Amino acid sequence: MAYNKIEHYDEDITEKLSYHYKEILQLLGEDPTREGLEKTPLRISKAMQYFTQGYSKDAKAILESAKFHENVSEMIIVKDIEIYSMCEHHMIPFYGKAHVAYIPNGYITGLSKIARVADVFSQRLQVQERLTSQILEAIKETLNPLGVAVVIEAAHFCMMMRGISKQNSVTTTSAFYGEFEKIETRSEFMKLISAELH
Numbered sequence: 001m002a003y004n005k006i007e008h009y010d011e012d013i014t015e016k017l018s019y020h021y022k023e024i025l026q027l028l029g030e031d032p033t034r035e036g037l038e039k040t041p042l043r044i045s046k047a048m049q050y051f052t053q054g055y056s057k058d059a060k061a062i063l064e065s066a067k068f069h070e071n072v073s074e075m076i077i078v079k080d081i082e083i084y085s086m087c088e089h090h091m092i093p094f095y096g097k098a099h100v101a102y103i104p105n106g107y108i109t110g111l112s113k114i115a116r117v118a119d120v121f122s123q124r125l126q127v128q129e130r131l132t133s134q135i136l137e138a139i140k141e142t143l144n145p146l147g148v149a150v151v152i153e154a155a156h157f158c159m160m161m162r163g164i165s166k167q168n169s170v171t172t173t174s175a176f177y178g179e180f181e182k183i184e185t186r187s188e189f190m191k192l193i194s195a196e197l198h
């Protein structure tokens with residue numbers, strides 16, 4: 001199926017979600033009939049469906065769609081992939097950056113596909129640890145590379161807004177497979193992702 005960028009919302013689901021969000025507004029002490037809130041339940045319903053669209057997307061199919069035979073065995077790094085997700089404990093956003101690397105074993109994929117795989121798993125209810133390992137697994141299983149590394153640095157609004165940790169604290173998670181389990185390869189990767197390019 002060709003990639004379809006047109007936003008499509010299931011009418012039945014949108015209607016049901018809107019109904020419930022209207023109730024939620026009321027329960028929170030708001031007046032959902034006042035002008036500013038009139039269309040809010042509908043807007044949240046669409047926004048939530050957009051934020052969770054990853055459930056209907058297949059990361060491996062995305063990688064397969066641009067899988068090419070290529071005899072390179074150098075580390076390929078995609079740095080600073082923007083991540084926008086929602087924590088599954090509070091349904092409150094967390095955002096940050098993912099850095100992904102792999103060492104091919106005969107096959108490569110389009111660089112933009114790596115970023116799209118990060119989107120597929122970000123656009124679900126998540127914990128940062130699982131998001132990290134799901135990106136790794138999808139690349140590992142599709143490209144059968146010699147190694148994969150994923151590092152995610154993210155700030156969680158559920159911690160920041162509830163005053164649980166300092167405002168600027170960033171959570172870092174990582175997952176390594178194959179060659180990256182070796183200290184030398186891993187530290188080369190860590191050095192490359194933390195280096196400023198000039």
Ligand SMILES: [Zn+2]
Nearest residue numbers: 087089090158
């Ligand atoms: Zn949370």
